[in-house]
Amino acid sequence: xxxxxxxxxxxxxxxxxxxxxxxxxxxxxxxxxxxxxxxxxxxxxxxxxxxxxxxxxxxxxxxxxxxxxxxxxxxxxxxxxxxxxxxxxxxxxxxxxxxxxxxxxxxxxxxxxxxxxxxxxxxxxxxxxxxxxxxxxxxxxxxxxxxxxxxxxxxxxxxxxxxxxxxxxxxxxxxxxxxxxxxxxxxxxxxxxxxxxxxxxxxxxxxxxxxxxxxxxxxxxxxxxxxxxxxxxxxxxxxxxxxxxxxxxxxxxxxxxxxxxxxxxxxxxxxxxxxxxxxxxxxxxxxxxxxxxx
Amino acid sequence: xxxxxxxxxxxxxxxxxxxxxxxxxxxxxxxxxxxxxxxxxxxxxxxxxxxxxxxxxxxxxxxxxxxxxxxxxxxxxxxxxxxxxxxxxxxxxxxxxxxxxxxxxxxxxxxxxxxxxxxxxxxxxxxxxxxxxxxxxxxxxxxxxxxxxxxxxxxxx
Numbered sequence: 401x402x403x404x405x406x407x408x409x410x411x412x413x414x415x416x417x418x419x420x421x422x423x424x425x426x427x428x429x430x431x432x433x434x435x436x437x438x439x440x441x442x443x444x445x446x447x448x449x450x451x452x453x454x455x456x457x458x459x460x461x462x463x464x465x466x467x468x469x470x471x472x473x474x475x476x477x478x479x480x481x482x483x484x485x486x487x488x489x490x491x492x493x494x495x496x497x498x499x500x501x502x503x504x505x506x507x508x509x510x511x512x513x514x515x516x517x518x519x520x521x522x523x524x525x526x527x528x529x530x531x532x533x534x535x536x537x538x539x540x541x542x543x544x545x546x547x548x549x550x551x552x553x554x555x556x557x558x559x560x561x562x563x564x565x566x567x568x569x570x571x572x573x574x575x576x577x578x579x580x581x582x583x584x585x586x587x588x589x590x591x592x593x594x595x596x597x598x599x600x601x602x603x604x605x606x607x608x609x610x611x612x613x614x615x616x617x618x619x620x621x622x623x624x625x626x627x628x629x630x631x632x633x634x635x636x637x638x639x640x641x642x643x644x645x646x647x648x649x650x651x652x653x654x655x656x657x658x659x660x661x662x663x664x665x666x667x668x669x670x671x672x673x674x675x676x677x678x679x680x681x682x683x684x685x686x687x688x689x690x691x692x693x694x
Numbered sequence: 695x696x697x698x699x700x701x702x703x704x705x706x707x708x709x710x711x712x713x714x715x716x717x718x719x720x721x722x723x724x725x726x727x728x729x730x731x732x733x734x735x736x737x738x739x740x741x742x743x744x745x746x747x748x749x750x751x752x753x754x755x756x757x758x759x760x761x762x763x764x765x766x767x768x769x770x771x772x773x774x775x776x777x778x779x780x781x782x783x784x785x786x787x788x789x790x791x792x793x794x795x796x797x798x799x800x801x802x803x804x805x806x807x808x809x810x811x812x813x814x815x816x817x818x819x820x821x822x823x824x825x826x827x828x829x830x831x832x833x834x835x836x837x838x839x840x841x842x843x844x845x846x847x848x849x850x851x
Contacts, residue, residue, distance in 0.1 A: 406698055406715030406761045428759070435718070435757045436738045451715065453762050479751070503827020504805065506739055508751040509758070 402438050402445075408453040412539065412568060415454050419564045420541045424449040427566065429475055431455075432502070432510040433518045444557050460513075460568065463487065472570040474513020478525075479504075481512065490574060491532060493581035493600060497524045500585045500595075513567045516549070519557050519625060526553060526626045527600035527618040528583055529572065537569035538562075546571065556624045578604045578613070580688050582681035586673060595621045597673055601681040603641075610641045610686075617653070622674055623660045631656055641686040649682070650675030700764040704729070705773030711760075719755040719763060720744045723770060731771035731800035735829075742828035745801035746770050752808035752824070771800035774807065782845045783807060790841035794832035802828045806842045815847040 404426070409415035419425060426448040428434050437445045454460065454475070461475040463484045470486055481487050481498040488495055501507055501515070501524050515525045516536070526549070534549045538561055547560065554560050561567070585598040598621055604614035615636050617629045632653050636644065654671035661667075697712040704727060713722060723729045723746065735743035737756050744755040747769035774781035783806055786792075793799050802825055809816055809824035816824070821842050830838065843849060 401716070403695055404715055405695055406759070408698075408761065408764075428762070431757050431759065431762070432739055432754075435759070438716075439737050439756075451759075453759070455762050502739070503742065504808075504824050505742060505745055505752050505754045505827045509753045 402441060404449055404451050406453065407450050409457060411457060412459060412566070415452060415457065415566055416539060416541050418452050419566060422450050423563055425452050425563070426450070427452050427454055429455050429511045429514045430477065430509040432506050433514060433520070454566070468574050470572045470574065472512055472572070474511060474567045474570060476512045478507035478510055482507065491528070491572065491581065493583040494525070494528050496583040497528045497600070500524055512570060516552070516570070517559055517561065517567055519553050519559050521556050521623070521625055522595045522621040524585065524595060524598055524620065527598055527620040529570065530618045530626055530628060531600040531602040531616040532572050535571045536567055537571060538565040539568040540565045544568070550628065553625050575602070576604070578607060580605060580685040582684040584677035584681050586677060597621050597670060597677060599674070599677050599681055601685060603685050605641050605686070612636055612639055612641055619657065619674055622657045622670060629653060629656050644682065646679045646682060650679050653678045698761040700760055702763065703767045705770060713760045715759070715761055717760045719746065719758040719760050722760040723755060723768070729770045729772050733797055733800060740829070742805065743798055743801045745804040745828065747804055747808045750808070750811065752805045771803050774803065783810070783842070786841040786845045790837045790844065792833060792837040792841040798828055798830040802830065802838055810845065818843060
């Protein structure tokens with residue numbers, strides 16, 4: 401059995417003081433991942449002497465809109481994202497991703513900050529947030545820094561957060577109205593599934609000539625940790641959405657995955673499956689763009 | 695491991711306890727407060743048998759540390775029955791034969807109750823979503839969904 405002492409913080413400053421004072425400390429919020437790891441005595445759980453509960457810091461639970469961004473508190477639950485008018489308005493695929501997480505009980509308790517910081521290769525919010533160029537605000541007693549989510553996730557279950565830092569905000573830049581989004585997921589069953597594969601795509605399509613002016617493609621559960629598939633993005637950039645060779649691109653995205661991971665036991669399944677959900681995502685995006693232009 | 699003092703409001707009754715840092719809400723409710731409707735199933739948030747209503751939301755009590763919920767309101771199936779009278783939801787489960795072995799039933803009732811508290815008139819889809827985290831290996835869910843559906847406002851009216 402794993403033993404630890406319990407610390408609780410009611411505000412951010414108190415939490416940062418604890419993180420500054422103790423090195424061997426594990427932060428708990430919703431606990432939907434951590435308590436499973438503790439129960440299973442998971443080998444990826446590093447030894448810790450203290451658990452710091454931040455779940456009652458009200459100041460870390462918000463969804464705010466500024467002129468050019470949407471800001472999320474790390475203690476927003478998945479249910480809060482799903483119910484948020486702001487998120488539904490600007491980033492509907494983040495709602496789709498949040499709805500696909502676990503079950504009602506997990507969505508009521510699990511948090512955005514936890515989903516990101518646990519850095520599971522199968523985390524459902526990381527691909528869409530990466531496709532949105534989200535940034536993570538990390539705070540410590542020495543100050544704050546903002547880093548891109550791409551640089552925050554550095555390995556499976558690994559982030560670049562220092563031991564004395566706490567995620568205090570997730571900043572999502574707004575995009576213009578020509579952006580379209582798609583989130584796709586394959587799991588073993590509809591509810592409670594951990595993604596076998598997921599995929600987030602954000603694309604900017606010019607309404608007049610259908611040219612793809614920006615595209616961001618992030619598969620999850622496909623690579624050791626989610627990354628943008630920039631080679632595939634380059635293949636698509638500046639082409640017209642109605643002239644894409646989807647079959648060829650679907651094959652290429654599968655090849656790109658294998659370039660990163662090497663051949664694995666799951667490759668014969670995942671290669672065509674990733675291609676298939678990628679095609680579905682592009683069709684979804686281009687269809688929604690077409691219908692807007694009429 | 696220092697103990698932590700917490701005050702919980704369980705089924706509208708105030709309980710002040712000294713708990714271990716490792717104690718889960720599931721352990722507190724079952725072992726100390728003897729609320730054995732809260733079932734221990736998978737311990738990893740998959741089966742939903744330990745579901746309780748925590749400050750209005752259905753959650754897995756196996757994934758919450760008791761020390762985290764000082765001052766919270768907790769509702770279990772024991773709280774459904776008032777003065778010896780079953781909650782309409784409980785009666786409906788009986789009437790629709792939505793209970794077989796009964797192990798999943800308290801968790802199922804809690805998920806359904808949390809839904810109905812927020813939305814007295816859910817659609818069939820919303821009912822299914824609310825209980826998708828509660829596994830049942832005997833009924834096949836049909837009777838459970840029907841039992842919940844029959845106490846929605848539309849069906850009652």
